[in-house]
Amino acid sequence: MKNEKEICTQCILHSRVPEVTIGEDGLCVYCRISNHLTEDMIKQNSLLLETKMERILKKAGQLNRPFDVLVYFSGGKDSTYILNVMKNKYKMRVLAYSMIQPFVTDVAQENMEKIVKALGVEAVKFFIKEEIFKKMIGFGIIHGHKYGLTEWVGCEICGFLTKWVGIKIAMSFGIPLVVDGMDYAQSGGGGITEGEKTLIKMKNGKKPFGRIHDLCNDALGAEYKTSIYGYNEEELLQGRYPTQLSPLCFLDYDPVYSFEKLESMGLSYKQFKSLNTNCELLYLFDYISMKRYDCDSYIKLYASGLRQNYDTIEQLELDRKEHKKRLSREEMITLLDEYKNVLFYVIDNNIDENTTGEKEKNNLLDLIKFSRQLFGEDTIDKLLDRVLKMHRQADYLNIDLQNLDIRTT
Numbered sequence: 001m002k003n004e005k006e007i008c009t010q011c012i013l014h015s016r017v018p019e020v021t022i023g024e025d026g027l028c029v030y031c032r033i034s035n036h037l038t039e040d041m042i043k044q045n046s047l048l049l050e051t052k053m054e055r056i057l058k059k060a061g062q063l064n065r066p067f068d069v070l071v072y073f074s075g076g077k078d079s080t081y082i083l084n085v086m087k088n089k090y091k092m093r094v095l096a097y098s099m100i101q102p103f104v105t106d107v108a109q110e111n112m113e114k115i116v117k118a119l120g121v122e123a124v125k126f127f128i129k130e131e132i133f134k135k136m137i138g139f140g141i142i143h144g145h146k147y148g149l150t151e152w153v154g155c156e157i158c159g160f161l162t163k164w165v166g167i168k169i170a171m172s173f174g175i176p177l178v179v180d181g182m183d184y185a186q187s188g189g190g191g192i193t194e195g196e197k198t199l200i201k202m203k204n205g206k207k208p209f210g211r212i213h214d215l216c217n218d219a220l221g222a223e224y225k226t227s228i229y230g231y232n233e234e235e236l237l238q239g240r241y242p243t244q245l246s247p248l249c250f251l252d253y254d255p256v257y258s259f260e261k262l263e264s265m266g267l268s269y270k271q272f273k274s275l276n277t278n279c280e281l282l283y284l285f286d287y288i289s290m291k292r293y294d295c296d297s298y299i300k301l302y303a304s305g306l307r308q309n310y311d312t313i314e315q316l317e318l319d320r321k322e323h324k325k326r327l328s329r330e331e332m333i334t335l336l337d338e339y340k341n342v343l344f345y346v347i348d349n350n351i352d353e354n355t356t357g358e359k360e361k362n363n364l365l366d367l368i369k370f371s372r373q374l375f376g377e378d379t380i381d382k383l384l385d386r387v388l389k390m391h392r393q394a395d396y397l398n399i400d401l402q403n404l405d406i407r408t409t
């Protein structure tokens, strides 16, 4: 492992982040690629994918199944947008599907019901067995790197469970397409994965989610092989594997199907504030990633946001009117450093919501002067509330934070 931490001179990625190397020119591999892409190239590629998607949607519609698409629906803003687009723009028969894991917030659950009702779509909620969730996340956080998982291991495993169960449900209903609200930075892929190609790969021994299936097997044991979480090749090869679409990877955002439209259906923009719908486990995941790789779980997403001038999650908490500030590279580095200091203070001093007095609270606030200035006290209070739950969550997942094994090999 390199001790010297080298930071990319253009974004915030550094040499301790998995899969990142800094070249002689001082740039990370992502910036180097992004500097070579012209807007024209990106546009061309997006148009091609959009046309391809429209062809796939049309074909799916002609199959006359009970549903054309299963939409992964978290109750957050991106999946709500996609649900609306699929139903009303492309006139698909959609089934909204939500994975309810133990940390899905009440706000997110309320959102789901309101939106499903407002849009008039059918929906299923899948409540994952708590034991499965605990075992997968607890085991994955500690051992995930042995299966090729990186700094966002916690979210990746949860995302896997969500998607895998969704695919199994789609297959059992004969739904030919599964659609999610991930953009290019989140999915890290092209946006369209054809089911038939996935099947061919499976026949050649390549599992759809790679070694996460092996992790699942090792974490849960042989008895789960035939469960909905398991990888049963024979059964999968007999079925029709759905095509996966991530339209936000290539689709231009269509304002007609955005929040203005949703607001006219009685849903407020405030309900989509990311902090309200984001998973509460994120802070614990971030702490572990910082210990192991000296970076936030979503550092690549933030770096990509910086390259493309997106907003950070905390910024979305601000009202739309104030919602203009774009972060510079230096500001983002400062914010992430402050965030890191807070997480380490909470763990090192072993404090939680019950043991935090005035003194600790003030010490914490002292660590995040710039964040407070930028986001305001309300957002910061909400963040601190959540950060103080880390110890309890670690206990829940059977993770010993004081003796964390942070080896990466």
Ligand SMILES: [Zn+2]
Residues within 6 Å of the ligand: 008, 009, 010, 011, 012, 013, 027, 028, 029, 030, 031, 032
């Ligand atoms: Zn870079």
